[in-house]
Amino acid sequence: MNQLARLRTFMSEAPWHLWTSQLFAVLNIELKKNLLRRRSVWLYLVALAPVAPIGVHALLSPGGLHCNVEEDTHIMAAVFQFYLHSGLFFGCMGLFTWLFRGEIVEKSLHYYFLSPIRREVLVVGKFLAGLVTSVLFFGASVFLSFVISYGHSGAAGRAFVFGGPGLGHLAGYMGTTVLACLGYGAVFLALSLIAKNPILPAILVLLWETFHAVFPAMLRKLSITFYLKQLTPVILPPDGLMALFTVVAEPVSPWIAVPGLLMLSLAVLVFAAYRIRTMEISYLAD
Amino acid sequence: MKTGGEIVFNNVSKFYGEVLGVNRVHLSLPPGITSLVGPNGSGKTTLMNLMTGLVRPTQGTISVLGMTPDQPEEFFRYVGYCTQFDSFPKGVTGYEFIYQSLTLRGLAGAEAHRLTMEAIERVNLVEAAHRKVAGYSKGMRQRMRLAQSIAHHPTVLVLDEPLNGLDPMARAESIALFEALGKDGMHVVISSHVLHEVDRISDQVVLMSYGYVIAEGQIHGVRSEVKEHPMQILIRCDRPSALASRLFSQNHVVEAKLNIDGRGLLVRTEAAEDFYLLLNRIVVEEKLVLEAVAPADSDVNSVYQYLIGGGGGTV
Numbered sequence: 001m002n003q004l005a006r007l008r009t010f011m012s013e014a015p016w017h018l019w020t021s022q023l024f025a026v027l028n029i030e031l032k033k034n035l036l037r038r039r040s041v042w043l044y045l046v047a048l049a050p051v052a053p054i055g056v057h058a059l060l061s062p063g064g065l066h067c068n069v070e071e072d073t074h075i076m077a078a079v080f081q082f083y084l085h086s087g088l089f090f091g092c093m094g095l096f097t098w099l100f101r102g103e104i105v106e107k108s109l110h111y112y113f114l115s116p117i118r119r120e121v122l123v124v125g126k127f128l129a130g131l132v133t134s135v136l137f138f139g140a141s142v143f144l145s146f147v148i149s150y151g152h153s154g155a156a157g158r159a160f161v162f163g164g165p166g167l168g169h170l171a172g173y174m175g176t177t178v179l180a181c182l183g184y185g186a187v188f189l190a191l192s193l194i195a196k197n198p199i200l201p202a203i204l205v206l207l208w209e210t211f212h213a214v215f216p217a218m219l220r221k222l223s224i225t226f227y228l229k230q231l232t233p234v235i236l237p238p239d240g241l242m243a244l245f246t247v248v249a250e251p252v253s254p255w256i257a258v259p260g261l262l263m264l265s266l267a268v269l270v271f272a273a274y275r276i277r278t279m280e281i282s283y284l285a286d
Numbered sequence: 287m288k289t290g291g292e293i294v295f296n297n298v299s300k301f302y303g304e305v306l307g308v309n310r311v312h313l314s315l316p317p318g319i320t321s322l323v324g325p326n327g328s329g330k331t332t333l334m335n336l337m338t339g340l341v342r343p344t345q346g347t348i349s350v351l352g353m354t355p356d357q358p359e360e361f362f363r364y365v366g367y368c369t370q371f372d373s374f375p376k377g378v379t380g381y382e383f384i385y386q387s388l389t390l391r392g393l394a395g396a397e398a399h400r401l402t403m404e405a406i407e408r409v410n411l412v413e414a415a416h417r418k419v420a421g422y423s424k425g426m427r428q429r430m431r432l433a434q435s436i437a438h439h440p441t442v443l444v445l446d447e448p449l450n451g452l453d454p455m456a457r458a459e460s461i462a463l464f465e466a467l468g469k470d471g472m473h474v475v476i477s478s479h480v481l482h483e484v485d486r487i488s489d490q491v492v493l494m495s496y497g498y499v500i501a502e503g504q505i506h507g508v509r510s511e512v513k514e515h516p517m518q519i520l521i522r523c524d525r526p527s528a529l530a531s532r533l534f535s536q537n538h539v540v541e542a543k544l545n546i547d548g549r550g551l552l553v554r555t556e557a558a559e560d561f562y563l564l565l566n567r568i569v570v571e572e573k574l575v576l577e578a579v580a581p582a583d584s585d586v587n588s589v590y591q592y593l594i595g596g597g598g599g600t601v
Binding site for chain 2: 015016017018021025026028031034037106107108110111112113114115116117118119121153278280281282
């Protein structure tokens with residue numbers, strides 16, 4: 001009861017106006033860094049990765065000459081599924097871990113720490129900047145892949161998109177992309193505040209995300225992929241070696257999957273905000 | 287502007303793993319210019335980082351004008367810190383560097399612009415303001431970082447080696463700036479290796495060695511505490527030999543050395559206060575014509591050498 005009263009007092013007395021303007025200032029600074037720097041070229045390339053195979057397929061089959069919409073749907077789903085676990089995963093890893101590690105490597109984090117800005121606000125600001133950047137890059141890439149995938153099929157493609165389930169698929173792909181950026185982003189941002197070199201923990205996350213399906217139901221809920229799978233519009237059954245490791249999970253409704261992922265991301269961000277409060281600047285040790 | 291109050295270290299220790307940063311520091315710094323003096327690794331930067339929350343104390347508490355870095359919105363409105371990290375966010379111009387730091391304070395565009403230009407003018411970098419920092423000389427970068435730390439008009443200014451890399455002209459300008467800020471009632475805490483320069487402007491000094499504060503206070507007060515080294519006083523008068531013969535009869539006068547020009551006398555005494563009283567009496571009795579009386583070894587450099595040892599001028 002006492003804590004509830006304290007929380008209520010904090011919420012009513014907090015300088016929300018200052019925090020909002022500081023949040024926008026951080027967003028402004030970070031977005032310039034993320035979008036305009038030469039170092040971001042790799043991000044543009046990773047984002048374009050799914051467009052290439054779909055583009056090649058479209059070129060080889062102009063006007064849907066050698067394929068049909070069903071086949072295009074299968075290709076789009078396969079490329080997206082692969083992209084979700086590779087390009088998007090590593091793209092988010094590079095982007096979100098660099099938000100803080102980059103500042104430490106360049107020895108400029110102390111400028112933020114010496115500003116009258118709460119470190120928790122800084123975490124949220126940097127995370128939002130990473131989220132906007134990743135959604136912009138990867139969302140545009142998925143959208144472009146979708147347009148090429150069904151655009152080259154001519155009338156059949158248009159009918160699928162505007163008269164069939166196409167727009168629903170597009171919304172599903174875009175929503176999944178946003179949620180993937182959100183989930184992976186939160187995890188990698190938190191990892192960058194724990195480990196000096198986040199590559200090793202990132203590999204552990206990759207293994208966890210790949211093999212989470214063989215674990216009990218409770219543990220599976222701690223995986224980003226677990227929620228994303230439920231939201232992908234076209235689910236391809238696992239084949240080959242992966243099929244051996246995969247446990248067919250009970251489908252979860254989007255009404256559980258979306259809040260579940262949001263809750264997981266929020267929990268990871270709260271941990272990151274807690275972690276940064278006691279962070280010290282010692283560039284030499286890094 | 288928040289004035290009054292002190293910077294207080296209460297039994298502060300900081301360990302980096304098993305390595306000692308500072309140990310059991312009790313300090314109370316009043317307004318004015320305070321110099322932290324000590325060799326590399328003595329804990330000066332650690333003390334400054336502790337003061338500003340860049341590192342956390344292993345033990346003890348620190349408060350700056352009654353505030354702690356745990357309330358950054360309040361604390362950093364009044365505190366500016368120019369660290370010794372010669373680094374900037376990538377790709378920024380000098381103007382952007384300061385402007386961005388002011389927007390983080392929640393300042394609106396026009397006000398942030400005004401304060402940015404004011405700070406840049408104060409360090410004489412207006413012409414270079416819109417050039418990329420990466421193309422600046424070391425001295426220009428140093429001045430731009432100084433400008434960033436004073437742009438918001440802090441009450442407490444912490445400067446870690448602020449004279450490093452500056453040419454003599456820029457040094458003189460920076461020292462004049464620090465003096466002006468100190469006279470305005472600000473707390474200016476400076477660490478520097480250039481002892482004769484900080485000596486001239488410091489109101490008080492903190493001498494550090496191996497993580498310990500070994501002396502603090504006004505430099506002349508610190509000097510009088512160093513009992514094992516008799517104080518040296520230089521007297522210029524018309525008959526120094528007559529003065530020397532009177533002084534030799536006193537127990538506290540250890541040595542009296544005539545200057546080669548025949549008009550000066552260097553006296554070493556273990557009781558400076560007694561010596562000055564005696565000198566007054568002798569001058570009257572012997573009808574000496576005094577030109578000057580000045581302590582010869584109560585500057586930071588001498589005190590530093592007595593307490594810590596080492597090379598002096600540049601440590």
